[in-house]
Amino acid sequence: MLSVGALRAHLVAARLAGTVSTSREKSLHSYRLFAARDPRQTWGLDPEGAWGAAELLRLMADRCGVSPDPGETSGQDVIDPDCTLAALDAFAERLARAAQDRIPVLLGTGHPHRLLGFYASLAAALSAAGCVVLTPAYGRCVYMPTQFGVRRHSLWYVGGVAVVRPVDGAAGTDGEVEHGVHTHSPLPVRAALAAAAEQGGVLPGLVVGDHGFICGAGQLGIEAIGLADSDDPAVFVAEAEGRVSVAVPLDDTVRSDYYRPLTRYVLNRAWLSQ
Template sequence: MPILSRAALVEHLVRTRIAGDVATPRDNNLSHYRKLANGDRHYWLGLELGDRWTDEQDVLAVMAERCGVIDDPAHRTGQDTIDPELTVDGLERMAARLRKAAAGQERVLFATGHPGALIDVHSRVAAALRAQGCDIVRIPGGLVADEGYVVQFADVAVFERGASLWHTHSPEPMNAILDGLGEDGRPDLVIADHGWAGVLAQPVQDRVHGLRGVG
């Protein structure tokens, strides 16, 4: 498969609306920022924010800086954006970390709270890393969280309830995995999103489940 130039990748992201003018409406984004600021833990994505982010405008400012959403607080409806250049910067950082994992033949765990969109992406990356000698972590069977089960599908840990895979922001499925793996079974790298990643982003001293050297 040919490697895309940065310009070609930016064009692809904009054309497919992964970045640039995205499908998420502005009022939906602002609603999520407001709920985060008001302490709705569903929108904390596994992080423990305390009283650090209690102003919707502060959340908007950091999202504008990190993701490139429109930074004008008066813009309340219509289209919102994701900066494609910032997106490619993030992809390049991710590529560097994946190269390190492949070179070191690391143990890697994949998980997603958005199974409808991301299972195939994570599964393909898992297959590529396995081909380079990485150990793709298998989670224990019978893990329970949030009145459902944590299962693995195509090398990716997901949340299942009522025979369906669920979108979830909760950190509890990842906590169940870490408990099930134990200290000796912990991965070197976790590739995850939503609450599955947020719980791992906590400072080690603030987490019950500390993972050293996990990105």
């Protein structure tokens, strides 16, 4: 089993935590957009608090370890690896309870090129433990705003994990058509949950993912846990307000294989290793 010390060293070496690739400018810009309630940053969340830019910076310093100094406006952001480790432990604990209770789960990612393998491993382990891994609205059309205007996408599941793919001329590379597109939208999880409800099917007791998948689910009152970067204030606000149970701070854009030690650590901590 990977030790805590070894995982901490990996987090820093792979730049999953410590000094990360996300720029300070990008993070501060995201906080300002969220403070202005720009839907590009609220991700389906309707915050209860005022959450101005200064409050968001204090929250992100507390939950992620970014610099609390508003005068620090350039350079690379920092995520405290100890914050990441503590959140990973809480994340694993919640997965363990889900497996023990055999609750139905829904997994989805807006970062399929980076994080699909991480979530697919969780889906396989939860399924093996007796949880139903839900796949509602498979193939359903989802109209999503993009930089090119509203485009038609479809909801698919890869390894039990929800992703969205472009269709009918929507801008996308071959990889995006195969694996899914990068998205912050809450619309895919809303479509999945609506389909389950319409068909009288099983609703998830837990949603696992990132971006709009967990913010959108949490806003609808479904427990959610997941990963978030230092420029993802919506997830940490949702956690602070009790609509996301666990938000794990880490860089969500590194190479996909760098997440494998995290996968092993979480599955071991959750007693889900096979």
